Amino acid sequence: MTTEAKDKPKKVYGRPESLKDVGFHFCPGCNHGNVHKMVAEAIDEFGVREKTIGVAGVGCGVFLYNYIDIDVLEAPHGRACAEATGVSRVHPDHVVFTYQGDGDLAAIGIAETIHAANRGEHITVLFVNNTVYGMTGGQMAPTTLLGQKTTTSPYGREFMGEGYPIKMAEMLATLEGTAFVARVACNTPKNIMAAKRAIKKAFKMQIDKMGFTFVEILSACPTNWGMDAVTANKRVEEEMIPYFPLGILKERTTADYL
Amino acid sequence: MMKGAEAIAEGAIHAGCRFYFGYPITPQNDIPEYLSRELPKVGGTFLQAESEVASINMLLGASAAGARVMTSSSGPGISLKQEGISYLAGSELPGVIAYVSRIGPGLGGIAATQGDYKQVTAGGGHGDYYTIALAPSSVQEMFSLTKLAFDLSDKYRNPAIVLADAILGQMKEPVEIGERPALEDIEMPEKPWALTGAEGRDAQLVKSLFLGDGEMEVQNWKLYDKYEKLKKEDTYYEELQLEDARLMIVSFGSCSRMVLSGIEMARAEGLKVGLLRPISIYPFPEEAVRKASEAINKVLVIEMNTGQMVKDVKVSVDRAADVHFYGRPGGGLPTPDDILAEIKKVY
Numbered sequence: 030m031t032t033e034a035k036d037k038p039k040k041v042y043g044r045p046e047s048l049k050d051v052g053f054h055f056c057p058g059c060n061h062g063n064v065h066k067m068v069a070e071a072i073d074e075f076g077v078r079e080k081t082i083g084v085a086g087v088g089c090g091v092f093l094y095n096y097i098d099i100d101v102l103e104a105p106h107g108r109a110c111a112e113a114t115g116v117s118r119v120h121p122d123h124v125v126f127t128y129q130g131d132g133d134l135a136a137i138g139i140a141e142t143i144h145a146a147n148r149g150e151h152i153t154v155l156f157v158n159n160t161v162y163g164m165t166g167g168q169m170a171p172t173t174l175l176g177q178k179t180t181t182s183p184y185g186r187e188f189m190g191e192g193y194p195i196k197m198a199e200m201l202a203t204l205e206g207t208a209f210v211a212r213v214a215c216n217t218p219k220n221i222m223a224a225k226r227a228i229k230k231a232f233k234m235q236i237d238k239m240g241f242t243f244v245e246i247l248s249a250c251p252t253n254w255g256m257d258a259v260t261a262n263k264r265v266e267e268e269m270i271p272y273f274p275l276g277i278l279k280e281r282t283t284a285d286y287l
Numbered sequence: 288m289m290k291g292a293e294a295i296a297e298g299a300i301h302a303g304c305r306f307y308f309g310y311p312i313t314p315q316n317d318i319p320e321y322l323s324r325e326l327p328k329v330g331g332t333f334l335q336a337e338s339e340v341a342s343i344n345m346l347l348g349a350s351a352a353g354a355r356v357m358t359s360s361s362g363p364g365i366s367l368k369q370e371g372i373s374y375l376a377g378s379e380l381p382g383v384i385a386y387v388s389r390i391g392p393g394l395g396g397i398a399a400t401q402g403d404y405k406q407v408t409a410g411g412g413h414g415d416y417y418t419i420a421l422a423p424s425s426v427q428e429m430f431s432l433t434k435l436a437f438d439l440s441d442k443y444r445n446p447a448i449v450l451a452d453a454i455l456g457q458m459k460e461p462v463e464i465g466e467r468p469a470l471e472d473i474e475m476p477e478k479p480w481a482l483t484g485a486e487g488r489d490a491q492l493v494k495s496l497f498l499g500d501g502e503m504e505v506q507n508w509k510l511y512d513k514y515e516k517l518k519k520e521d522t523y524y525e526e527l528q529l530e531d532a533r534l535m536i537v538s539f540g541s542c543s544r545m546v547l548s549g550i551e552m553a554r555a556e557g558l559k560v561g562l563l564r565p566i567s568i569y570p571f572p573e574e575a576v577r578k579a580s581e582a583i584n585k586v587l588v589i590e591m592n593t594g595q596m597v598k599d600v601k602v603s604v605d606r607a608a609d610v611h612f613y614g615r616p617g618g619g620l621p622t623p624d625d626i627l628a629e630i631k632k633v634y
């Protein structure tokens with residue numbers, strides 16, 4: 030008798046099947062990689078790889094298709110929720126999600142986001158909030174914190190003239206069309222576990238036709254914050270989370286909108 | 288009897304279009320109103336979007352997902368759609384845009400005009416691309432050219448525009464359209480490139496971003512080759528009374544109808560005048576205009592603008608004939624009398 034099977038360590042951490050075996054191009058300490066992996070895990074968990082269509086917003090996440098092994102549409106900057114609406118209306122039984130940064134979703138694309146949410150489109154929106162425009166070199170975003178210095182707010186963001194950072198999750202939670210709204214972070218193992226649960230929940234609720242699901246993921250952009258990865262994670266904890274509180278803001282338990 | 292705008296909408300349904308995304312703007316509201324009523328009856332989806340920007344992007348999504356899909360708009364709305372149209376061309380996606388012009392620039396006015404010829408035939412958005420552009424001159428053509436627009440758009444995987452104006456949109460004429468065919472009976476090409484979920488095949492991608500060294504140059508030449516093929520295989524125009532003509536008028540769309548009345552008056556006076564009417568304005572019937580101008584060395588271009596198509600005519604004629612221009616911009620309509628007077632001036 031062989032004891033091989035028994036002795037083999039249980040696999041607790043590995044590459045999700047839907048994640049291609051290639052290295053990420055993201056900067057060290059960037060959370061985009063974590064989020065990609067969580068998305069791939071959710072797709073695997075529900076066995077929906079062959080009926081999932083991703084829509085990549087324009088930002089550092091645009092190369093989604095290089096990493097996740099699914100059909101992907103590249104949307105113009107800000108318009109991913111409109112593209113996802115079109116895709117989902119044609120394929121109502123597919124799983125459709127967007128992957129967007131804060132410039133993409135909360136600035137140029139805020140109208141498309143709000144209206145897709147309000148219509149209760151059966152899509153999942155993953156919103157990577159890193160308080161800057163990562164891809165274009167760290168300019169001020171709608172989510173940039175007060176006092177935060179960026180390449181276009183060199184003296185720090187001020188309310189007078191630049192406004193307060195937008196809380197997208199809170200805003201969207203007020204709409205009848207949203208079924209699930211959560212805000213999570215990737216800065217600690219505990220938060221990562223909660224983020225995974227939220228993303229899975231969002232996909233599950235879409236599969237169950239509950240309506241629009243939204244997960245805001247507070248993420249680090251060490252490069253444009255001018256920090257190392259450890260300090261960047263600390264910033265998420267000490268500056269971002271106090272302003273952008275974590276948790277589930279809304280969760281519909283039945284399709285009570287019907 | 289059918290209204291022009293409704294003929295566009297019905298043409299779309301006959302072409303197998305089951306998805307429409309749009310935003311209200313005069314003078315094209317008859318199209319969304321008609322489709323909001325009729326699409327649900329054939330199992331289709333009508334969605335009034337939050338803006339023209341959103342609607343062209345919803346169209347892009349539906350097109351990438353493999354559907355025949357249309358949007359419609361006018362002046363300012365088409366300007367807003369141009370980024371999306373450029374992405375459609377860049378991503379090699381089909382999609383039909385019905386354009387019922389209004390006067391510009393700015394908010395302008397809603398009367399009939401041909402001031403958007405330039406915008407429509409020059410690509411309109413950023414980058415080295417063109418949209419297929421068809422210009423009907425009757426309600427019957429509003430119907431048939433919309434159907435053709437879907438076929439060409441799919442054939443070339445490139446956006447196609449049907450360009451009309453308020454006259455054509457509002458005009459009622461008898462049309463022959465036949466029964467609405469069932470979706471299964473409509474001939475549509477396979478779309479193996481469409482995003483349908485990677486079931487039983489490798490994952491697919493629809494994108495317009497090509498960052499690799501030289502990739503974009505290859506992509507631009509690929510588009511160029513498509514437009515060359517389009518010119519060869521799908522240029523459309525009509526020639527009327529050119530056989531014995533000493534003067535050729537070039538005019539398109541609603542304007543060409545008034546030109547025809549002017550020609551009739553001129554012929555009654557013994558003046559030998561004929562018409563070349565571009566039906567596809569992109570691709571422009573360069574070859575046909577050049578050939579005709581070799582025999583008839585006087586050309587008069589009549590447009591409802593300050594002179595847009597005349598530039599394409601001049602390039603096509605390439606100095607083989609004298610090219611004159613008569614234009615009425617900003618909602619001005621050339622009457623048959625005006626046209627007769629212009630004919631006499633240059634004859």
Ligand SMILES: Cc1ncc(C[n+]2csc(CCOP(=O)(O)OP(=O)(O)O)c2C)c(N)n1
Nearest residue numbers: 087088089106130131132133161162163164
């Ligand atoms: C219409 C348009 N405007 C501007 C840009 C340039 N642009 C590309 S990405 C980007 C912002 C990216 O920031 P964000 O959405 O926060 O994503 P991140 O890179 O931080 O993940 C901008 C402004 C564009 N591509 N298109």
Ligand code: SF4
Nearest residue numbers: 055056059089163250
């Ligand atoms: S610039 Fe910022 S968001 Fe972009 S990959 Fe680098 S760390 Fe990530």
